[in-house]
Amino acid sequence: VSSKDENFLDLSIDVEENTSITTCLRVFSNIETLSGESKYYCETCSSKQEATKRMRIKKLPRILALHLKRFKYFEVFKQYKKLSYRVVFPFELRLLNTSEDCTNNDRIYDLVSLVVHCGIGPNRGHYIAVVKRDGSWLVFDDETVDRLDPSNFEEFYGVSHDLGRQSETSYILFYESRDY
Template identity: 55%
Template sequence: LKLLGSSNLLTLMKVKLPMILALYLKKFKYMDQLHRYTKLSYQVVFPLKLHLFNTSGDTTNPDRMYDLVAVVVHCGRLICHYIAIVKSHDFWLLFDDDIVEKIDVQAIEENSESGYILFYQSRA
């Protein structure tokens, strides 16, 4: 994730950091030779904790620590199917249609290849 590691991009954008940060991971790329978009299948490892620096001049907090609180995951190839993994208090829940089950944090790492949208919540 270049955006997460690139302080130069955030500095250029003059971003004032939000309380809830939603990050969309680019999963498709247009292929000229195919004349269509194809799914990118590389693994994107995302952190459970994220430290960002505030680049807006009108803030009292120069930086902010975020915790991962939810992930939308794309499953399947032929049929679009999405699941949500959500942190509730001190544990993680997996929502899959009408099934809700408690999961270990390692399950998030196992699903990182299919992570689609990440939600981080600020500690401050």
Template identity: 55%
Template sequence: MGAAGSKLEKALGDQFPEGERYFGLENFGNTCYCNSVLQALYFCVPFREQLLEYYGNNKPVGDAEENLLTCLADLFSQITSQKKKTGVIAPKRFVQRLKKQNELFRSYMHQDAHEFLNFLLNELVDILEKEAQAAKNERGTSPPSDTANGPKNGLANGGQKEPFVTWVHKNFQGILTNETKCLRCETVTARDETFFDLSLDIEQNSSITSCLKNFSSTETLNAEDKFFCDKCCSLQEAQKRMKIKKPPHILVVHLKRFKYIEQLGRNKKLSYRVVFPLELKLGNTVEDADIEYSLFAVVVHVGSGPNHGHYVSLVKSHNHWLFFDDENVEMIDESAVQTFFGSAQEYSSNTDHGYILFYESIGSGNKN
């Protein structure tokens, strides 16, 4: 990346952020799905800082076995400690460990960036949980709240002690509440569940705001879909809706661009134009809050189908937008972000579409 790196340094000039590093990641044969997500996570500053702090306190000693958490921390540590401001790093240890850990990622076939992100975050949480449990057993006490694990699935209403929360949860976890109201007795049943990202159905010429509105829209359960009301002790018509009870610090939005089409007998990529704003307000979707988020990363799928193609990422760092394509890194204008919204026509030569969006709540201290 010599020439490209110096070009990037030249473009930023005196504005090159002090202490920041912009490094491309080597591709080991269709590992762009991994590289694009790793860049987005690296520029999630609170996550990066907490991961490096964890690594500083928990560096593996001797022949201690590596895991995905230590490999990720080591990679981030390598980037931050580079003398050069730009260049290329080979995330070899991380990719090898990923393949060892999960057979899904062992082949050289095209993989899904969203599946990888989901697996990685849950794997980090599992590792932290095991470490916290081991520490608890050693001390005979409860683990501290910043290293233990919180719930990954549902939260029962009442009767459960306060869950411990890791720094992974503190960044990415939100809580959804699923409300069902019986239309006969008007009793509302609420069930909470945690999430690391929101997967949204998309429509042509829409926006994230309208997708979120649809996500939280009221659905009537009737005919064959009636709801069993515990109070009425029978099946009743009901209204159901999903709301965000506790918004996450980092909101990850996954656009469902790959859909199974029965007539075709396969998955098809939806190239729909979905506008994702630089500043996003969560209004009707959230209980008693009007929270605002700022976009800092986008994982883009390039290609016309789900089983082949390429992933790149756009990242905002210190008020500059950067384009990461494996080994290559270049500066882009903020206005270029909208070229990744999607296509207004079903068939278009533009196949570069926003797939995973990373928003940070405003006022939470990201240096981006």
């Protein structure tokens, strides 16, 4: 058994159709079997071995950035496509995929900002920022700043059926720890 600690600036998580951030984070930490071409290279044995891999968070950051992997390469099209899947995210988040030796593993995070991609593909579109300031939500779209009612956040979840249509989808979510 071996382990490796790595620092990170954000967690890049795969998205599935009609899911939630909580489910995406659970999948991120699932046990993965490394076999075939992706076998683990064992330094002691000097050969590739079948192994299992699991990602766990050892030290929780003050600001948690979740990057939703919404652009995927499709071999059949020979290009990247946008995944506009509906991914529900909470205003309050608790991470359950921490390691056993993690301190403050009961830390609660509050959503403070998000980057939203508006458009149908990775090569065209527009980004806007949604930021919480003094208890209010603001949308920054180039030189325009508007207030946003929290009940309208559903428009940034994505669409129920990915039909390749124009959509405003959350791309990066920023959560801040309450107790840092």
